[in-house]
Amino acid sequence: MQKKRPSLRDIAKLAEELEDIEKKTFSTERIWKKKIKKNINFKNLNDKEKLQLNKHLAQLTNLKNKLLLKQNVNEAIISLSNYLIRLKTINITGDYASAAILLKKFTTQEDLSINFLIKELDDFQSTLNSLETTYTNLSEFLFKTKPSLELKLDHKDHAFDQRIQIFQDISQKQKQLVGHIGSHFLDISRNLIKDPLCQRYIQKEMS
Numbered sequence: 001m002q003k004k005r006p007s008l009r010d011i012a013k014l015a016e017e018l019e020d021i022e023k024k025t026f027s028t029e030r031i032w033k034k035k036i037k038k039n040i041n042f043k044n045l046n047d048k049e050k051l052q053l054n055k056h057l058a059q060l061t062n063l064k065n066k067l068l069l070k071q072n073v074n075e076a077i078i079s080l081s082n083y084l085i086r087l088k089t090i091n092i093t094g095d096y097a098s099a100a101i102l103l104k105k106f107t108t109q110e111d112l113s114i115n116f117l118i119k120e121l122d123d124f125q126s127t128l129n130s131l132e133t134t135y136t137n138l139s140e141f142l143f144k145t146k147p148s149l150e151l152k153l154d155h156k157d158h159a160f161d162q163r164i165q166i167f168q169d170i171s172q173k174q175k176q177l178v179g180h181i182g183s184h185f186l187d188i189s190r191n192l193i194k195d196p197l198c199q200r201y202i203q204k205e206m207s
Helices: 008-016 021-039 047-068 071-093 096-108 114-145 149-153 158-193 196-206
Strands: none
Touching: 008 071, 008 158, 021 047, 021 071, 021 114, 021 158, 047 114, 071 096, 071 114, 071 158, 096 158, 096 196, 114 158, 158 196
């Protein structure tokens, strides 16, 4: 049996309840910083090893900055839900001039575009994949630099894996909410476009 689609207010509420990506990103950064501090002495590295470590750190920092931006997806889902609530109300009241303005925003304003959110979700997944790979490369580098039983046992860091799983869960929930928003948008816009008067306002606004 297919699950009932959540209302727009429920979608906004669910988006507000998503884990804070910024906080989780900074806590993930602390994991690799702690691992480096625990397992390596920068002064003991030769020039080649220093270059390699700096390369890993630069890649991790770049990925951290990309992850921080994904909090915007949570906020965009909330904004889209609220805009659609307004559009649904307008559909009932018959304020087609306002409806045309909102519909134009959905089609021309990038951060309110469903397609933009889908691209952001794809990039989120790609960033997570790169983060996993880069962290694994860092772990292998540390083990080669300081081979020890303790580091070998810590080679697959459970704390890091847990953070990645949290990000994956957030990503999956975001995808579901964006899918519901797209479904609501299609239903509302189809009902509006059926009205000839609304069509005229839309054509005027888009021209």
